[in-house]
Amino acid sequence: MIIAVDGPAASGKGTIARALARHYGLPHLDTGLLYRAVAATVLRDELDPAQEADAVAATSFDDLLLADEWLRTDEVGKAASVSAHPLVRSALLQRQKRFAMQPNGAILDGRDIGTVIAPDADAKLFVKATPMIRARRRHAELQKCGSTVSLDRVLSDIRARDDRDSTREQAPLVAAPDAAVLDTSFLSVESAIQKAIALVEAQLARKRTTT
Numbered sequence: 001m002i003i004a005v006d007g008p009a010a011s012g013k014g015t016i017a018r019a020l021a022r023h024y025g026l027p028h029l030d031t032g033l034l035y036r037a038v039a040a041t042v043l044r045d046e047l048d049p050a051q052e053a054d055a056v057a058a059t060s061f062d063d064l065l066l067a068d069e070w071l072r073t074d075e076v077g078k079a080a081s082v083s084a085h086p087l088v089r090s091a092l093l094q095r096q097k098r099f100a101m102q103p104n105g106a107i108l109d110g111r112d113i114g115t116v117i118a119p120d121a122d123a124k125l126f127v128k129a130t131p132m133i134r135a136r137r138r139h140a141e142l143q144k145c146g147s148t149v150s151l152d153r154v155l156s157d158i159r160a161r162d163d164r165d166s167t168r169e170q171a172p173l174v175a176a177p178d179a180a181v182l183d184t185s186f187l188s189v190e191s192a193i194q195k196a197i198a199l200v201e202a203q204l205a206r207k208r209t210t211t
Contacts, residue, residue, distance in 0.1 A: 001026065001105035002120075003200060004113035007127035008162050008173060010134035010141075012184040012192055016127055017109035019193040020200065024107070029099045031110035031117070032080070034092050036071040037061045039079035055082040059091040074147055086170050093117070111165055114176035123203040125196060126175035129185040131158055 007013040021028035041058035114124035135155035165173035
């Protein structure tokens with residue numbers, strides 16, 4: 001069983017995907033970490049993230065890097081714009097597809113899982129929330145890490161990222177036509193998780209009746 005969870009930054013898709021992984025006993029991949037791993041490798045090796053060749057050279061990172069907390073810092077996040085390079089996306093495409101095609105299935109979250117990585121997923125969710133609420137969530141996370149960045153700056157960054165992700169030519173951020181949309185703006189974490197499980201179960205039930 002493959003479950004695709006898409007959505008913009010700080011929408012809650014990662015929390016929901018991890019909860020679904022625990023609920024169904026499936027491996028989980030935060031695909032955004034792949035791009036952050038590329039960015040971290042670029043920074044570590046003093047390469048230029050704006051140069052596609054440098055970014056592509058950094059896609060051969062070891063999987064152990066995905067557990068490094070440095071990947072979640074604002075420093076690496078700013079360099080994660082390497083995801084805009086078509087050749088970087090192509091280099092990581094097969095890596096994501098291999099994860100999705102594990103024998104018992106998997107849960108992946110990102111921005112193009114249901115449209116590009118696993119278009120035939122058994123269940124698809126598109127998780128969203130208002131830009132301000134997402135900015136407040138991200139701002140709180142950054143404060144816990146000691147960041148002094150302002151809420152206004154975080155909101156501006158989120159809106160700019162949304163615009164880049166939704167208008168890019170390759171694999172734009174968009175809900176798959178058959179994805180269930182989950183707005184977490186005014187839901188508690190537990191409520192969002194329970195609603196996500198219900199939406200997945202409804203999709204799986206429909207699939208069983210049509211096969």
